[in-house]
Amino acid sequence: MLGDLRKRHQDWAQRRANVAWLEPDELAQRMGDGRYLGGWIDKRGGGVQPLSYARGLARAAMGLGARVHGSTPVRSLNQTANGWRLETANGALTAGKVILATNGYTDGLWPKLEHTVVPVFSVQVATAPLGENIRGKILGGGEVLSDTHRVLWYFRQDGHGRLLMGGGGSAYESGAVKVYEGLRQRIHSLLPEAGEIDFEYAWNGKVAITPDHYPHLHELAPGLLAGLGFNGRGVAMATMMGKILADRMLETAQPEFEFPNMTPRPLPLHFMRGAAVTATRAYYRFRDALEG
Ligand SMILES: Cc1cc2nc3c(=O)[nH]c(=O)nc-3n(C[C@H](O)[C@H](O)[C@H](O)COP(=O)(O)OP(=O)(O)OC[C@H]3O[C@@H](n4cnc5c(N)ncnc54)[C@H](O)[C@@H]3O)c2cc1C
Structure with missing residues (x-):
């Protein structure tokens, strides 16, 4: 996994993109958490508020x-x-x-x-604005982070110091609602000092997956x-x-x-997409759990 990440960084560096490799200590300093083995930053990137956009x-x-x-x-x-x-x-x-x-x-x-x-419900949450003492610890430089899990996690702070996090998804809206709890636990594990996590906003919507x-x-x-x-x-x-x-x-x-x-290619067995998404997510979660 780390090898793939390094290769991706090298590919972009070869294209003269403004990217830099981050060793675990620098990564931990930027995101307030030492669990990642390495990463890279694309300094051309940033975040937008998609509704305003x-x-x-x-x-x-x-x-x-x-x-x-x-x-x-x-x-x-x-x-x-x-x-x-x-x-x-x-x-x-x-x-x-x-x-x-x-x-x-x-x-x-x-x-x-x-x-x-294949339509899939994607999920995102926003905490209340973080206390001033915590804001600097987690992506306080305005970075937008996503990781390499198969069911990836991504997060950033918004302009008001809320922590926004997305990750997981579901074939069904009812399943999307369950993902909120997983995100709450994830934020708690990243920011135990923030105590009980309340969401100011939580929402979901459909994205479209192609084979x-x-x-x-x-x-x-x-x-x-x-x-x-x-x-x-x-x-x-x-x-x-x-x-x-x-x-x-x-x-x-x-x-x-x-x-x-492209010629439109209807997916065979499209009527079984719900079961297929659910099974694939479960398998990906299992692999993610195995690989840490
Ligand atoms: C929770 C969540 C988090 C996301 N996070 C990110 C992210 O971090 N980065 C990123 O790049 N993308 C993200 N996405 C995905 C991104 O929002 C979508 O890829 C993007 O919105 C696609 O834009 P679009 O205009 O093609 O489709 P949409 O924004 O989905 O718009 C499609 C529109 O078509 C309309 N429509 C459908 N049928 C009809 C009809 N018959 N007549 C008239 N109108 C119709 C719908 O009402 C809808 O308004 C996220 C999505 C969700 C839900």
Whole structure:
């Protein structure tokens, strides 16, 4: 595991990324915990508040003339002589070009698209703001950490000194709720001096997993594109996919952002995805526990 991590660091260093290897003592100093054997930091990285980011993107788009209709699911999508006809509970419209960007929430709007990904509930929690005496101990330099467990843990502080942590997931929303308890124990083990951990916020949502762990772009029909399957890492990737999809629609595609158009491949036995996710998670947890 440590060898893989070193290789990853070396790969990025060879690409002249601003990365540095962290020996256990420096890692322990940054994260207030000595349990990791080593790690690396990408100094180009950082964190965003994703809801503020999404709102900022929407505001920028609206400033350029886009209209946003939230809480308006498209119920049907059909090609007509005049273009694509989209129907919602609140009204209908006809569009020359359509992009489906529904990721883990993909439903049956376009035949079988939902069967190309496995939706998984991902979970995150936020503590109350940490006391001033603790903030400096755990990622006080603004670092965003994720580890190499198969069911990885990731955490950081937000701008108010709350500790945000994610990790684990479930095929079902009811299972996602159970993950909160695991996160509480994890935070307690990292920060025993913080005492009883209360969450100010806890939330979950669906991410979309693909068999190859890459995002997929599909040209489903002329004038109909889809980009999905960000495997829980879509904040940056989905933004980039948005640009690639828009450039493709506007025929302003840039060669450096070339992205393959994949034939949609519905997963066999997709109806058994819940059991498959549950079994895979259990196996991964077992391996993580064995390897420490
Ligand atoms: C708890 C949690 C933690 C995460 N942490 C990270 C992280 O640390 N880093 C990271 O990079 N990513 C993270 N992610 C993943 C990230 O949020 C997603 O990859 C990203 O939101 C994908 O963006 P998207 O626009 O493709 O899809 P989404 O943000 O899922 O948006 C899809 C939208 O499509 C809408 N929709 C669905 N069907 C229809 C329809 N028929 N008509 C109209 N609208 C429809 C849905 O309502 C939804 O608003 C996390 C996700 C969760 C849930």
